[in-house]
Amino acid sequence: MSRRGALSGEFFMMGDIACAEGAISAGCRFFAGYPITPATEVAERMSRRMPEVGGTYIQMEDELASMAAVLGASWGGVKAMTATSGPGFSLMMENLGLGIMTETPCVLVNVQRAGPSTGLPTLAGQGDMMQARWGTHGLYEIIALAPSSPQELFDLTIRAFNLSEKYRLPVLVMTDAEVGHMTEKVVIPPPEEIELYPRRLATVPPEEYLPFKPDEDLVPPMVNFGQGYRIHATGLTHDERGYPDTADDSAQWPLIQRLIDKIRLNKHDIIQLEEDGLEDAEVVVCSYGIAARTALWPMELARKEGIKVGLLRLITVWPFPEERVRELAGKVKAFVVPELNWGQIALEVERCAAGRAEVILVPHPGGGVHKPERVLEAIRKAARR
Amino acid sequence: MRYWRKPLDIEGLKIPRGNIQILKERCKGCGFCVEFCPQHVLEVSEEFNSKGYHPPYVKDGDGCVSCGLCEMLCPEFAIYRLEEEREVQVL
Amino acid sequence: MEPERHPMDDLLREDRLPHIWCSGCGIGTAVTCFISALLKSGLDLDKVAVVSGIGCTGRVAGYIKLDSFHTTHGRAIAFATGLKLANPELKVVIFSGDGDLIAIGGNHFIHAARRNIDMTVICVNNFNYGMTGGQVGPTTPVGARTTTSPYGCFEHPFNIPYLAAASGAVYVARWTMLHVRRLERSIGEALAKRGFSLVEVIAPCPTNYGRRQRRRTGLDSLKYYHQKGVIKHGANPRDVDIDLDGEIIEGVFVDIEKPTFSDFCQEGLSRAMGNRGP
Numbered sequence A: 001m002s003r004r005g006a007l008s009g010e011f012f013m014m015g016d017i018a019c020a021e022g023a024i025s026a027g028c029r030f031f032a033g034y035p036i037t038p039a040t041e042v043a044e045r046m047s048r049r050m051p052e053v054g055g056t057y058i059q060m061e062d063e064l065a066s067m068a069a070v071l072g073a074s075w076g077g078v079k080a081m082t083a084t085s086g087p088g089f090s091l092m093m094e095n096l097g098l099g100i101m102t103e104t105p106c107v108l109v110n111v112q113r114a115g116p117s118t119g120l121p122t123l124a125g126q127g128d129m130m131q132a133r134w135g136t137h138g139l140y141e142i143i144a145l146a147p148s149s150p151q152e153l154f155d156l157t158i159r160a161f162n163l164s165e166k167y168r169l170p171v172l173v174m175t176d177a178e179v180g181h182m183t184e185k186v187v188i189p190p191p192e193e194i195e196l197y198p199r200r201l202a203t204v205p206p207e208e209y210l211p212f213k214p215d216e217d218l219v220p221p222m223v224n225f226g227q228g229y230r231i232h233a234t235g236l237t238h239d240e241r242g243y244p245d246t247a248d249d250s251a252q253w254p255l256i257q258r259l260i261d262k263i264r265l266n267k268h269d270i271i272q273l274e275e276d277g278l279e280d281a282e283v284v285v286c287s288y289g290i291a292a293r294t295a296l297w298p299m300e301l302a303r304k305e306g307i308k309v310g311l312l313r314l315i316t317v318w319p320f321p322e323e324r325v326r327e328l329a330g331k332v333k334a335f336v337v338p339e340l341n342w343g344q345i346a347l348e349v350e351r352c353a354a355g356r357a358e359v360i361l362v363p364h365p366g367g368g369v370h371k372p373e374r375v376l377e378a379i380r381k382a383a384r385r
Numbered sequence B: 001m002r003y004w005r006k007p008l009d010i011e012g013l014k015i016p017r018g019n020i021q022i023l024k025e026r027c028k029g030c031g032f033c034v035e036f037c038p039q040h041v042l043e044v045s046e047e048f049n050s051k052g053y054h055p056p057y058v059k060d061g062d063g064c065v066s067c068g069l070c071e072m073l074c075p076e077f078a079i080y081r082l083e084e085e086r087e088v089q090v091l
Numbered sequence C: 001m002e003p004e005r006h007p008m009d010d011l012l013r014e015d016r017l018p019h020i021w022c023s024g025c026g027i028g029t030a031v032t033c034f035i036s037a038l039l040k041s042g043l044d045l046d047k048v049a050v051v052s053g054i055g056c057t058g059r060v061a062g063y064i065k066l067d068s069f070h071t072t073h074g075r076a077i078a079f080a081t082g083l084k085l086a087n088p089e090l091k092v093v094i095f096s097g098d099g100d101l102i103a104i105g106g107n108h109f110i111h112a113a114r115r116n117i118d119m120t121v122i123c124v125n126n127f128n129y130g131m132t133g134g135q136v137g138p139t140t141p142v143g144a145r146t147t148t149s150p151y152g153c154f155e156h157p158f159n160i161p162y163l164a165a166a167s168g169a170v171y172v173a174r175w176t177m178l179h180v181r182r183l184e185r186s187i188g189e190a191l192a193k194r195g196f197s198l199v200e201v202i203a204p205c206p207t208n209y210g211r212r213q214r215r216r217t218g219l220d221s222l223k224y225y226h227q228k229g230v231i232k233h234g235a236n237p238r239d240v241d242i243d244l245d246g247e248i249i250e251g252v253f254v255d256i257e258k259p260t261f262s263d264f265c266q267e268g269l270s271r272a273m274g275n276r277g278p
Helices: A015-025 A040-052 A063-075 A086-101 A129-134 A150-167 A252-264 A289-294 A296-304 A322-329 A345-353 A372-383 B032-036 B069-073 C007-011 C027-041 C057-063 C076-086 C098-104 C106-115 C160-167 C180-192 C218-228 C261-276
Strands: A009-014 A030-033 A056-059 A080-084 A106-114 A120-124 A143-145 A170-176 A183-188 A232-234 A273-276 A283-287 A309-314 A316-318 A334-338 A358-362 B015-022 B042-044 B056-058 B079-086 C048-052 C067-070 C091-097 C119-125 C171-176 C196-202 C229-231 C248-255
Touching: A009 A015, A009 A150, A015 A040, A015 A080, A015 A106, A015 A150, A015 A170, A015 A183, A030 A040, A030 A063, A030 C076, A040 A056, A040 A080, A040 C261, A056 C076, A063 A080, A063 A086, A063 A106, A063 C076, A063 C106, A080 A086, A086 A106, A086 A129, A086 A170, A106 A150, A129 A143, A129 A170, A129 A316, A143 A150, A150 A170, A150 A183, A170 A289, A232 C057, A283 A289, A283 A345, A283 A372, A289 A296, A289 A309, A289 A334, A296 A309, A296 A372, A309 A322, A322 A334, A322 A345, A334 A345, A334 A372, A345 A358, A358 A372, B015 B056, B032 B042, B032 B069, B032 C218, B069 B079, B069 C027, B069 C180, C007 C027, C027 C057, C027 C091, C027 C119, C027 C180, C048 C057, C048 C076, C057 C067, C057 C091, C076 C091, C076 C098, C076 C106, C076 C119, C091 C098, C098 C106, C098 C119, C098 C160, C106 C119, C106 C160, C106 C196, C119 C160, C119 C180, C160 C171, C160 C196, C160 C248, C171 C180, C180 C196, C180 C248, C218 C229
Parallel strands: A030 A056, A030 A080, A080 A106, A106 A170, A143 A170, A232 C067, A283 A309, A283 A334, A334 A358, C048 C067, C048 C091, C091 C119, C119 C196, C171 C196, C229 C248
Antiparallel strands: A009 A183, A106 A120, A143 A316, A273 A309, B015 B079, B042 B056, C171 C248
């Protein structure tokens, strides 16, 4: 994929714009979307930039179509992305499932706002974290990344493309209105310094190729449409030939097992965490995205009070870093989990802590960010245990 | 094929003839080919295939002019013709 | 000697035959006409992609041995839009049913036609949701009995050619699947057309639709098409409504030239961007 037209240098850039530029640096050359606050700037930027880099921008009739078109473009051999927010994310759930089932690499950005329903369109929320995990029907594993700054939105958008090609699935970038609309310094490295994971294309001739027969890492090499392989892909349960096999559970078992295992067994490669001061921590603030960023100040205040508090920031939210949370649960008194919802990731922390450490949720309905004193109060409470 | 009088260009004429081929196991007995054959070449057989349908058989192969309607109309990809040529016979 | 292969098997996933369609269903015939048109089209078959939605006709993609994709319900055209724009070399054909394309996928249908995306849509219309057991659909004629209109259908149906034409399609034709030669020719014309082309194929669903309208077998429906099919090339699409037992007007209704989405993009972008463009 040509990297012509990708920016490099230092910029004062809005998160949504950084996201679009990250996609371009990752080689994304197709964007299909539908206007929705607070993700519209991604689409606007892409509509301007795609023609400059030889890509295609299309504004679809709705988010159902946007996600479907992104899958189509990916099978056409082009890296593809869409960006949306809550209501659109709900519509995209349908074809997110198709992308998982047909193992289609692509990136879906959710600039979260406060819900449910139309909610607070211009204001941040983190209420879609469990929807990211379980939003489309059926059983599967997913990859979701959570940036805390415009720079990270740039970096993680590139990483999302790389993971999607490597593991052949749609990868979610779960940001929010605060990060998406925040303008900050963003450093874009020269193209040659950006590592890209190219699509793993089949190397065997068509007559030997089975489109859903995995390599050792459980991921099948792909072919693009028009390469002469004449393959079939379906959202139905299928065998290694890609043919529907729906009479009983005989194809369902190996397929579902593989779709789950290709993520679970590669967790070490997928999960990224930021840790700070965990060596002697008694209290761990476990958070992600904007909520992790706004927890930094109250953590500093708590440290001044002599509380040993450390940070576990989830850069990869899904798959959930179970092992690390379990390990910490054996060492610390409590986890404090601030998030812009009424307890979603907190449930995961609770599950992994399994009663060995207390989990204190700092909820927020969305529409703003946590007041420092609320997080500080939770840290104090945790330290008193 | 027989004509009641000798056409003037008989020497140059080649009438196509279809040699009808039936994949009996694919047939689901819809009867489209039998009903719409313009030359009434086909008939439903008494025979059953393994799905329990009666496939057609060629009742009057001589009548076939290789129009291909049965081949196109068959929803099962179960019938086609090999095109042959034959001499025109005059009564 | 019974033959083992059909000449069309080269373009079929032979190892999946027999297909799932019922005895007397017309979808197989529509596929035959499509394959026949494709073979005559001179297209590079490695560059032809078939995209289907969900439903009986949605299974077509799974039987045709070309690059083929079986999408979610209603989203075939949206998927195909992405596929075509990502790889303009491809000839993209959407093969799906009336419920899939016109009800749940109706929005994508009208918008792809409006944008004049270069694709061919073959819509098999059997007036009901066959796969789920014969429910009322967007094309069910007024008065028809289905499993969810047990007292008769009380909704006005969509006239698909009119919908396509009004939305901007450059080629619109309708044939019953009985008129195989004309259907094949129309599919060939649609494949050769640049822009959004639509061929509606009227087909029997004896199992779930026909038998509730006193047309018990596929053959009963074909006899009905034979009696009531009227060819009117160039008819105004607004006049080609289908009533329960009425005439079925067939023919090529629209055949016009218009820039496609990609034509417009290319022209507009080179004008707006000059040498900044690709």
